[in-house]
Amino acid sequence: MLSFGDYIRLYFLIEAQYIKSQMQYRVDFIVSSFGMFFSSLATLSVFVVLFNSIPTLAGWSLMEMVFIYAFYMIAISPMQILFDAVWWLRYKVQSGEFIKYYFRPMNIMFYFMSERFDIKGLTQLAVGIILLVYASIQLALVWSPGKLAALLVALVSAALVLISIAVMAGASAFWLVNSYPVLALAWKVREFAPYPMSIFDGIFRFAFTFILPIGFIAFYPAQFFLRPAEISPVVYLTPVVGVALFALMYKVWDLGVNSYTGTGS
């Protein structure tokens, strides 16, 4: 069995190789970073244009929405940067290449996911951090060390929710082979995470909180920092939902890995 330290060391070794191989496509890297930058700003530009016509959205101001969106962008970065390989799982499963991951004495998910490191995702992370700082200054939020620790917990929890949804969508390849439609669906739903859950009526609010938990990606955790006086108890569930979803996702992944028989080649 490999220790945790071994895994960290291995991760850097594999990543270093991957980044070296990517350095031959320098133009592509620059253009991709611009693409990522534009795509980060698209939703933001919709907010800005929309708030020209309305003073608040379900009681939330533009700057509060910017804060929630920035939180979302940071929370999505670990998934984007470290778990980008979910988009390639379907090709590896289809071609039979996935079988190679069974023949190394290490965790299969670790090995598979470590083969890709999405450098352009760092652009999104940087934009997210800048926007979060900007919005907290504009909103005059006070950050105590306790609050910062809570922010870290909230971000990690939200990141776990996003990673779990993405990996489960990608892992559908073990049964469907072409998991692209499922991934595209998950990708589309995630776009709605930065909107206030208070816009939804009873049954839909329940669904987006407990069945398809997009509320925990940004809106609920961000509430804790924006309006600590009026948060609902649901907000405190964020870490529980994050960890529980990750456990469920790992179970699904394991089921898929154990049912995969390769292509015979």
Next chain:
Amino acid sequence: MRGYLAYLRAAIQVGVVYRLGFLFTVIGNVLYMIIAYFLWRSIYAGKTELNGLTFDQAFLYIALGSTVFILLKTYADWGMAQEIRDGTISICLAKPIDYQLYTLFTTVGFSSTSLVTVTLPTVLMLAFVFRINAGIGPGYLLFPVSLALAFLISFHFDYLVGLTAFYTESIWGISTSKDIIISVLSGALLPLQFFPEAVQRILMVLPFQAIYFTPLMMVTKPDQSVSVFLPQLGIQALWVLATYAACRLFYNRAIKVLRVAGG
């Protein structure tokens, strides 16, 4: 012509194989419409009209917009990049066919499957489940024509991006940038009436509004006179020609750098 129709038919057959994929696309679009419904309801809270649009009109615009987006998102640029990178384009070049027409027909085949499996159910849902009422008028009749022209403009942008694969290894960056620029500037995400007036004036002279804003407004405000719609169709047709010319010019340059190793 018959040869090209064979490509169209083949693309439809490929589409039919991925029936399950369309099911997920429909589910995704329905979820999107539900979320958009609530979002726009809270945007319109207490107001009957915003920037000249009623809630019904704005919601129809957004919901139909996301459906048209699925129809126009044909991944033609990705397919071309794949063909150029792995060299299968040489098979195409060796035949007496035009590469752009071949790509167009394959793309039309791909989209006609999603027209039946995604667009039609959505339109029926908008009419019968959400009970959207935006009035009756000639806009409905001209919408298919306008949509066809929009499809061509959108295809030409995809084709131009696909051609960049002759120069770069991966088109992720440029294709994503194109998608984002078109969605924001064409009015695919928000009706252009919501933009500040100075910005609107700029957007109206760019080609992007001809892809989403023009066809969507024909359905959103169908009860205007034909003399309002016809010049809009004319502008769309001009953009079809302009982007077509750009495609031809760029192809003639790009094809010169192609090197396919072996066969």
